[in-house]
Amino acid sequence: MKILAADFVLPISGTPINAGAVAFEQDKIAAVDTKKNLAAEFPEIEIEDFGEAAILPGLVNAHSHLEITLMRGFLDDVEADFYSWLMKLTKTRGETLTEDDIELGAMLGALEGARGGVTCFGDIGRFGRAGFNALKTNGLRGVLFQETEFSPQNENAAEDFAKLVENFSALNETETELVKIGLSPHAPYTVSRKLFELIADFAIKKNIKISAHAAESNEETEFFQTGAGFFAEIYRRINVEWNAPKISPIEYLNEVGLLKAKPLLAHCIKVSEKDVDLIVETDSSIAHCPKSNAKFGHGAAPLEQFLERGARLGFGSDSVASNNTCDILEEARFATLFARNFEKKQKFLQAEKIIETATLGG
Ligand SMILES: [Zn+2]
Structure with missing residues (x-):
């Protein structure tokens, strides 16, 4: 003893x-x-x-992208334009960084988290192996969510799904007691409706954990409500047909069946009361990432409302390319101060609830 x-x-x-x-x-x-x-x-x-x-118990980082740790600061010159940021990230990860670079970055990211008291990660990876190995090697706990590629075409859904399942299965064979494998349909605007349906169905049948980005920006809301904006422009440029469903991104995720898989939803900034109800009623959960949201100027998610409604909730750093640290205690402190500064606040958030969210909540 x-x-x-x-x-x-x-x-x-x-x-x-x-x-x-x-x-x-x-x-x-x-x-x-x-x-x-x-x-x-x-x-x-x-x-x-x-x-x-x-x-105290280990801190939980409910939303990270360990594989792009080497991009800390590298995308800051385009952070004012989310589209350019996503494009520069995708191009660099796909064309410049080698697989060894990505694995090394993930390893450093996991160690940075551990040094700051994080013992558990909800990590999303397009090169899933990198984050998965980083968690396993460092004795951390967590779920590595294998992410989809850019896959907005319904006609390619079967092929996109087969590729995703292939990546997932390769990792799943070596999952451990501490580190499990899940799936991440990246975001409502990069995944086709059909692919969402296939992933939701598969996850429910096989009891697989799911995480997705959701309701992160005004542009995303605009794309779903009116079919306009820069996501619509990208679809037009690559000839993908888009009929806006005229509902919110959260309602859309419900419509395609994803909320039935009780996903962990990252961001949830642009959410209505009805959206929060849907999240709570379906027992989905939220990764609140206030520093990443503020860095992009995307807005503030209604933390107080999430807590009030009893949503399952943890804090996430997002990638260090959009934070620029992986420090959950600092994330929790920032979340609290930010929420206290809201003019419409009903309560003065206290450390007790916040530290519970950073540990038990996650
Ligand atoms: Zn993210």
């Missing part, structure tokens, strides 16, 4: 303990109490005391 002590122990599921201690038996927590009580209970064990520190 091992006993660690600190001035503060935050079990999160219970009240904080001053001058607390945690006893471990191999990889299981055996007891959480005051240092005094554990010292009396286990007099033969030497206690390692960290003094002015806090012991």
